[in-house]
Amino acid sequence: MRALEERPPHASVRDLGVRARAAARVLRSLPTARKVAVLQAIAAELRGRRAEILAANARDVEAALAAGLPEPMVARLRLDGGALEGVAADVEAVSRLPDPVGESTPEDRRPSGIRVSQRRVPLGVLGVIYESRPNVTVDVAALALMSGNAVILRGGRETVHSNAALEGAIHAALAAQGLPSGAVQVIRDPARERMLELLKLDDLVDAIIPRGGAGLHRFCVEHATVPVIVGGIGVVHIYLDESFTREPADVQMAAELIRNAKVQKPSACNALDTLLIHDRALGALPEVARALIEGGVTLLADARSQASLDSAGLPAQPAQDSDYGQEFLALTASLRVVSGLDEALDFIAAHGNHTDVILTRDGAQAARFVQDVDSAAVMVNASPRFNDGAQLGLGAEVAISTQKLHARGPMGLRELTTTKWVVMGDGQIRG
Amino acid sequence: MRALEERPPHASVRDLGVRARAAARVLRSLPTARKVAVLQAIAAELRGRRAEILAANARDVEAALAAGLPEPMVARLRLDGGALEGVAADVEAVSRLPDPVGESTPEDRRPSGIRVSQRRVPLGVLGVIYESRPNVTVDVAALALMSGNAVILRGGRETVHSNAALEGAIHAALAAQGLPSGAVQVIRDPARERMLELLKLDDLVDAIIPRGGAGLHRFCVEHATVPVIVGGIGVVHIYLDESFTREPADVQMAAELIRNAKVQKPSACNALDTLLIHDRALGALPEVARALIEGGVTLLADARSQASLDSAGLPAQPAQDSDYGQEFLALTASLRVVSGLDEALDFIAAHGNHTDVILTRDGAQAARFVQDVDSAAVMVNASPRFNDGAQLGLGAEVAISTQKLHARGPMGLRELTTTKWVVMGDGQIRG
Numbered sequence: 001m002r003a004l005e006e007r008p009p010h011a012s013v014r015d016l017g018v019r020a021r022a023a024a025r026v027l028r029s030l031p032t033a034r035k036v037a038v039l040q041a042i043a044a045e046l047r048g049r050r051a052e053i054l055a056a057n058a059r060d061v062e063a064a065l066a067a068g069l070p071e072p073m074v075a076r077l078r079l080d081g082g083a084l085e086g087v088a089a090d091v092e093a094v095s096r097l098p099d100p101v102g103e104s105t106p107e108d109r110r111p112s113g114i115r116v117s118q119r120r121v122p123l124g125v126l127g128v129i130y131e132s133r134p135n136v137t138v139d140v141a142a143l144a145l146m147s148g149n150a151v152i153l154r155g156g157r158e159t160v161h162s163n164a165a166l167e168g169a170i171h172a173a174l175a176a177q178g179l180p181s182g183a184v185q186v187i188r189d190p191a192r193e194r195m196l197e198l199l200k201l202d203d204l205v206d207a208i209i210p211r212g213g214a215g216l217h218r219f220c221v222e223h224a225t226v227p228v229i230v231g232g233i234g235v236v237h238i239y240l241d242e243s244f245t246r247e248p249a250d251v252q253m254a255a256e257l258i259r260n261a262k263v264q265k266p267s268a269c270n271a272l273d274t275l276l277i278h279d280r281a282l283g284a285l286p287e288v289a290r291a292l293i294e295g296g297v298t299l300l301a302d303a304r305s306q307a308s309l310d311s312a313g314l315p316a317q318p319a320q321d322s323d324y325g326q327e328f329l330a331l332t333a334s335l336r337v338v339s340g341l342d343e344a345l346d347f348i349a350a351h352g353n354h355t356d357v358i359l360t361r362d363g364a365q366a367a368r369f370v371q372d373v374d375s376a377a378v379m380v381n382a383s384p385r386f387n388d389g390a391q392l393g394l395g396a397e398v399a400i401s402t403q404k405l406h407a408r409g410p411m412g413l414r415e416l417t418t419t420k421w422v423v424m425g426d427g428q429i430r431g
Numbered sequence: 432m433r434a435l436e437e438r439p440p441h442a443s444v445r446d447l448g449v450r451a452r453a454a455a456r457v458l459r460s461l462p463t464a465r466k467v468a469v470l471q472a473i474a475a476e477l478r479g480r481r482a483e484i485l486a487a488n489a490r491d492v493e494a495a496l497a498a499g500l501p502e503p504m505v506a507r508l509r510l511d512g513g514a515l516e517g518v519a520a521d522v523e524a525v526s527r528l529p530d531p532v533g534e535s536t537p538e539d540r541r542p543s544g545i546r547v548s549q550r551r552v553p554l555g556v557l558g559v560i561y562e563s564r565p566n567v568t569v570d571v572a573a574l575a576l577m578s579g580n581a582v583i584l585r586g587g588r589e590t591v592h593s594n595a596a597l598e599g600a601i602h603a604a605l606a607a608q609g610l611p612s613g614a615v616q617v618i619r620d621p622a623r624e625r626m627l628e629l630l631k632l633d634d635l636v637d638a639i640i641p642r643g644g645a646g647l648h649r650f651c652v653e654h655a656t657v658p659v660i661v662g663g664i665g666v667v668h669i670y671l672d673e674s675f676t677r678e679p680a681d682v683q684m685a686a687e688l689i690r691n692a693k694v695q696k697p698s699a700c701n702a703l704d705t706l707l708i709h710d711r712a713l714g715a716l717p718e719v720a721r722a723l724i725e726g727g728v729t730l731l732a733d734a735r736s737q738a739s740l741d742s743a744g745l746p747a748q749p750a751q752d753s754d755y756g757q758e759f760l761a762l763t764a765s766l767r768v769v770s771g772l773d774e775a776l777d778f779i780a781a782h783g784n785h786t787d788v789i790l791t792r793d794g795a796q797a798a799r800f801v802q803d804v805d806s807a808a809v810m811v812n813a814s815p816r817f818n819d820g821a822q823l824g825l826g827a828e829v830a831i832s833t834q835k836l837h838a839r840g841p842m843g844l845r846e847l848t849t850t851k852w853v854v855m856g857d858g859q860i861r862g
Contacts, residue, residue, distance in 0.1 A: 025780060025803070025805075028805065029802055029803065108824055110822065110823070110824055112817065112822065114810075114813050114817055114822075116817075116823050116824065119801075121805065123835050123836070124805065124835060202652065206834075206835045206836070207835070207836055221633065221656045222656060225652045225653060227658060227659070227661075227834060227836045228658070229836070230658075253858040256858075256860060257858055257859075257860050260860035260861060261860075264860075264861055349456060370550075370853055371460055372456070372460065374456075374459065374552065374555065374851065375851065376851060376852060377851065377852035377853075377854060378851055378852070378853055378854070379853075379854040379855075379856065380854070380855050380856060381855070381856045381857055381858055381859075382545050382854050382855070382856025382857075382858075382859045383856075383859060383860045383861050385860070385861040386541075386543065386545055386547075386854055386856075386859070386861060387852065387854075391541065391543065391545075391861070392541070392547050392852060392854075393539055393541055393547065403637075403658060404554050404555060404637045404638070404849040405554070405637070405638055405658045405660070405836060405837040405849070406836040406837040408849050408850055408851060408852075409850075409851075409852045418835040418836070418839050419839055419840075420805065420806065420807060420808065420809055420839060420840075421807060421808035421809070421818065421823060421839075421840045422801055422808075422809055422810075423808060423809070423810040423811070423813050423817055423818075423823075424810075424811050424812070424813070425810065425811060425812045425813025425814075425817075426812055426813075427684040427687075427688055427812055427813075428688075428812075428813045428814060428817070429687060429688050429691035429692075429695075429814045429816070430691060430695055430814050430816040430817060430822070
């Protein structure tokens with residue numbers, strides 16, 4: 001292993017892959033206690049290197065400002081002492097999660113006499129591609145290591161100094177624990193060609209996880225030969241059923257929940273995009289719309305909801321067809337009146353895939369909604385903002401998958417593992 | 432739904448995808464009893480249309496012979512009354528398997544008050560690409576329907592008449608059960624461009640499953656934007672440990688097991704490719720080699736095993752580097768002497784991924800082998816031929832996956848499903 005410890009000064013992405021695969025072989029048999037120790041060591045290094053990391057981050061921020069990057073992007077890039085302490089605390093939180101590696105199904109004795117089981121093992125080598133948040137570098141490294149995986153990280157070009165400093169802290173912790181630095185490696189060259197090399201490294205990398213906008217996901221799907229776990233666009237619907245608006249208390253609850261769904265974090269993928277309203281629930285629309293408008297939301301309304309808002313003196317813009325099935329990631333939401341559950345379900349079948357909510361007091365309607373809607377998360381009378389690793393009980397998440405293969409919804413430690421079949425025999429042969 | 436029932440005479444692959452997605456929405460909520468009824472109806476149609484199906488198959492066989500196709504390919508293509516009855520019986524066997532759809536994890540009450548669970552649901556629309564065996568058309572359709580999925584099938588150009596007749600039987604059964612024909616559709620145009628269209632239909636198809644040689648898998652991985660479940664090449668190793676050769680009875684068992692691994696079905700992906708022998712187990716090699724040679728196997732030996740065979744007067748050819756990590760799919764196996772478990776594990780780490788076996792009487796060696804080897808199936812003292820859906824208890828398999836995402840090893844009904852999160856609340860919002 002020693003020969004692999006020194007990273008070549010101009011390592012190619014393939015070199016990183018070879019080093020990652022060698023490290024993965026070490027990581028996959030690491031006892032939980034040693035993984036916990038590595039994560040604790042990373043948290044300590046982050047705290048001990050605070051000045052160095054913040055100085056590196058300041059260089060990135062300075063360069064971003066000089067390059068005229070938009071303010072929200074610079075904000076995502078910026079680290080301060082409090083944020084860095086939060087990153088270190090998150091690493092410690094991951095170290096306290098249950099380790100799924102080594103779990104096994106009960107042994108099943110087959111008619112042939114062999115005893116078979118499935119044992120949970122790490123995926124192996126992950127490639128994670130993301131944009132300007134340097135905290136992702138550490139979050140993903142912690143989740144990968146705790147689940148026994150090596151990881152190759154490709155961050156944005158605007159975080160190159162921050163990521164180098166964070167990688168330095170992680171490597172110091174790995175070295176202190178006697179583990180190879182190939183366990184966590186950052187691609188230092190931000191050229192798009194390097195990302196393409198990573199996407200095609202299918203003999204060395206087991207999965208690519210993009211974290212970013214629809215364009216990044218599409219790029220990965222189009223070019224990767226490594227399997228990609230796609231988050232993709234996440235369109236979120238709430239369907240407001242007539243039954244939910246018979247009581248004033250329910251109308252108030254609907255207004256608060258819908259406001260929470262849109263306003264609490266408009267940039268999140270689990271924020272509301274389209275509100276569907278039963279035509280017999282239209283009486284509740286003004287109160288709901290008022291809650292959204294007070295939260296700063298621009299409403300894009302179809303003709304019937306527009307008429308209802310007009311009569312209440314509330315502002316809305318006319319919705320275009322393209323405003324449905326659209327992820328806004330901003331303080332904008334589209335409205336549409338439907339004739340009932342059937343139309344809502346057809347609409348969601350055509351446009352949904354991420355998180356879809358029904359607000360109803362009718363158990364039969366709720367059951368039909370939950371059965372028919374085929375999205376990563378289906379909810380009854382709860383804010384779509386709960387589609388989140390911590391809220392659903394996974395502890396932390398590396399991404400939210402909207403594809404169906406392998407993992408659907410938030411991906412925690414377990415979703416970074418796979419299984420292998422273990423067969424125990426005493427000389428059995430197949431007849 | 433009625434408008435979708437009539438397949439357009441020149442349906443594009445995209446048309447098939449749209450019809451499949453509509454059918455998938457029906458299939459995903461179908462009760463188990465109705466899926467069982469469809470499969471029973473398919474078996475009855477296959478029996479009732481026996482003459483028609485065999486006549487269509489005879490046309491394919493005639494064309495294959497006229498085109499000078501190699502005899503093994505013609506043999507794979509040929510159906511007779513017995514084979515067709517076997518296909519019908521297999522469909523009935525699938526109908527008796529437990530239905531994984533609708534299973535749910537226990538409901539977990541989160542601190543926010545929401546109750547969360549994960550419910551098992553069908554993948555949706557599958558695309559399955561395969562070569563000349565017409566029985567695959569029916570096997571895959573049965574597994575897809577029983578797991579609540581729609582499927583688009585793309586068989587070989589040499590089976591076009593057989594597949595049309597089989598699709599006719601399946602459609603008659605679907606119609607009799609009031610289900611849309613979009614549930615099972617065969618791409619009739621064998622042009623490669625149609626396969627490419629299927630591989631890129633990522634807005635309509637949830638997974639591509641290729642069944643065939645390494646070239647087909649590579650083509651799918653290179654071109655698909657739909658996620659692909661890869662079987663890929665399957666290299667199978669057996670490591671013969673010194674401890675297993677101390678007793679004559681064990682040497683005999685090793686010889687029988689290794690012969691079974693290679694000879695019982697040499698064309699299978701779980702047949703032996705490379706035998707690794709501990710150098711202190713070389714005394715057992717002649718008996719093992721004799722069993723293989725009597726089974727018609729050509730041995731490709733490294734220098735040390737060649738010397739052992741020479742002294743016993745047994746024939747072998749010198750192995751080239753390329754004879755290791757090579758899937759033979761024929762009566763050929765490579766031999767290599769190693770200095771012990773460490774070297775065997777390093778060798779398998781470099782070349783293995785499918786099924787790897789240790790023959791040992793030493794529990795510690797067995798445990799290390801099972802822990803370190805990262806293949807779809809790892810076995811102790813059992814034939815690698817047991818890496819098979821029926822043998823491991825899955826009942827039937829659509830393919831054997833050697834990738835790590837989603838499913839690893841044989842893929843039965845459960846591996847054709849995914850989960851969705853179900854969240855039940857009473858107006859909870861995120862704080």
